[in-house]
Amino acid sequence: MNTPVVIEVRDVAKTFLVPEHRVDTLKERVVRPFRRISYRRFEALKGVSFDVYDGEFFGIVGQNGSGKSTLLKILANIYKADRGRVRVAGRVAPFIELGVGFNPEFTASENIEINGVLMGLTRREARRRADRILDFAELQEFRELKLKNYSSGMMVRLAFSIMVEADADIMLIDEVLAVGDAGFAQKCMDVFRARKRAGKTIVLVTHDMATVQSMCDRALLIDVGEVRYVGDPEEAARRYLRINFQRGSNRSAAGEPSDPATGGERMRVAVPQTNVRLASARLLVNGEEARNVEEGASFLIDARLRAERELKDPLFGLQVFNDEGILIARPPRWRLPEQQRARKIAVDEELAVQIELENPFVPGRYSVDLWVAEERGRDEIAVQPLRLISFVVYGTGEREGIVRLRSRCSTELGQPPTGSHEIGPTMTSASPAMPTASPTDVEDGVL
Structure with missing residues (x-):
């Protein structure tokens, strides 16, 4: 050259x-x-x-x-x-x-x-x-x-x-x-x-x-x-x-779900195909557009796609990654509503995508990918990944782990085994059992 x-x-x-x-x-x-x-x-x-x-x-x-x-x-x-x-x-x-x-x-x-x-x-x-x-x-x-x-x-x-x-x-x-x-x-x-x-x-x-x-x-x-x-x-x-698909197949072999668009079907050949183009994508918190999300606050992703070619009954999958490229979440795949699946989607026709997500994420930067796929018989599937949006979760919580889990935990004192060292008040055969401790609400647990 x-x-x-x-x-x-x-x-x-x-x-x-x-x-x-x-x-x-x-x-x-x-x-x-x-x-x-x-x-x-x-x-x-x-x-x-x-x-x-x-x-x-x-x-x-x-x-x-x-x-x-x-x-x-x-x-x-x-x-x-x-x-x-x-x-x-x-x-x-x-x-x-x-x-x-x-x-x-x-x-x-x-x-x-x-x-x-x-x-x-x-x-x-x-x-x-x-x-x-x-x-x-x-x-x-x-x-x-x-x-x-x-x-x-x-x-x-x-x-x-x-x-x-x-x-x-x-x-x-x-x-x-x-x-x-x-x-x-x-x-x-x-x-x-x-x-x-x-x-x-x-x-x-x-x-x-x-x-x-x-x-x-x-x-x-x-x-x-x-x-x-x-x-x-x-x-x-x-x-x-x-x-992408080779790594999805490896995860399937290990007992994990495969790629988000195919839902783990291993034997199909993935063919790259431009199915849609991304027209717009917004992140909404309480109905208002935002680029940052407070820790624990749910949010909505509102996206508009335009069909690049004629499509019939496409599959959709979602992936959420953190800033280190670690896959955090992969919700179940989905399709169009039942009444819309029979007809073909025309070229340049708009598809409205709305994704409501809870927010268990620890503070940091995240990105959301959408996969759009169309089945071609039993052995082939045409797939396309799209980066929908990136956002930041902010807050003062500790950043250990990947997500925060809301949980309800309790601890109970019971009759100790014979000959064991007793902790707390001495218990005899005539003594009533120790009362059960009240469950403690744990607002934030880190996985």
């Missing part, structure tokens, strides 16, 4: 030390001031090498915890690699994590100036472009509102608009665009196409195989920190789905 290389990555490795027990609250520090914290080594990247060419739309795909976001942060110079070499030719505009680089106590205008400078603009250029940024983000009337009062959708629109106006040579984009609404998502896709025509380079991390197949020139599949494939996006999507 004669096109110049603008990103060169050679033998890049990155390891994190992950505490076995996180001390996050003042109470924990006071109660256990001398507690030693043990760590485990997590190899996020293991000798990653690839090139990105000038003007290329390059996708990076992989399961949660595979190292995609770590790799993007190294390209953006947010993380430093432990080993290897990264060379980037041109000015970079990263859009990596919702809220990063924003000060919630500042207004939109003030944050535009700060982020514009971080992306390579002068303060004068950032101020001059503020109106265009706010117009594109459709936030002109909220320019003097502090960002702590913005919704997640407003934050996405502002961050993306700043990146667009920075007009950098290379755009680095993580999957946080899934938070935006349908109209703005379409504007983003229009920007991608326009920048691609203008010869700009775009690197996109995503779980949406439809975007990879339709937009990317090439794609990289990364798994457990290692490059598994670089090349044709269709092949990258197939291999990505194959990895």
Whole structure:
């Protein structure tokens, strides 16, 4: 290929030390001031090498915890690699994590100036472009509102608009665009196409195989920190789905349910297929859109899908992951209502998805994936994973374990065995049995 290389990555490795027990609250520090914290080594990247060419739309795909976001942060110079070499030719505009680089106590205008400078603009250029940024983000009337009062959708629109106006040579984009609404998502896709025509380079991390197949020139599949494939996006999507299903089959063999879309049916061949596109996804708490959820508060995910092809009686599955890529929950799969299953879903027809979830999660960041599948006879199933939304659970509770369980527990004193040491008041054969202790309500137990 004669096109110049603008990103060169050679033998890049990155390891994190992950505490076995996180001390996050003042109470924990006071109660256990001398507690030693043990760590485990997590190899996020293991000798990653690839090139990105000038003007290329390059996708990076992989399961949660595979190292995609770590790799993007190294390209953006947010993380430093432990080993290897990264060379980037041109000015970079990263859009990596919702809220990063924003000060919630500042207004939109003030944050535009700060982020514009971080992306390579002068303060004068950032101020001059503020109106265009706010117009594109459709936030002109909220320019003097502090960002702590913005919704997640407003934050996405502002961050993306700043990146667009920075007009950098290379755009680095993580999957946080899934938070935006349908109209703005379409504007983003229009920007991608326009920048691609203008010869700009775009690197996109995503779980949406439809975007990879339709937009990317090439794609990289990364798994457990290692490059598994670089090349044709269709092949990258197939291999990505194959990895998912192979691990699902392994779980089935161990007595666990398999992938969420098929409900554990082992013998079917999984075929990657663009079934739908995500039009919008919102997280609602008490009917109000939110990006953070208080510990213990239930919430609703409201999503809209558009059929990319004719579908009949599709299957739906759900997965919830924490920020370490650990699968936290997989509710039972479901279908359309009985009365709607007989007819075919037309191309571009809308599907309304509503998911009500209880919130037993400990404080931290979580993501929700939706799987859409269609059965093709007895031996084949067409599947598509979609990243619906990411959110943060906040609270002051301890962060041990994965979820919090509400339970009702009791302890009872009874007649001790003969010859054993008695605890408490002496008991004789004439003595009445000790009264049963009152059950104690335990509000929060950690699994």
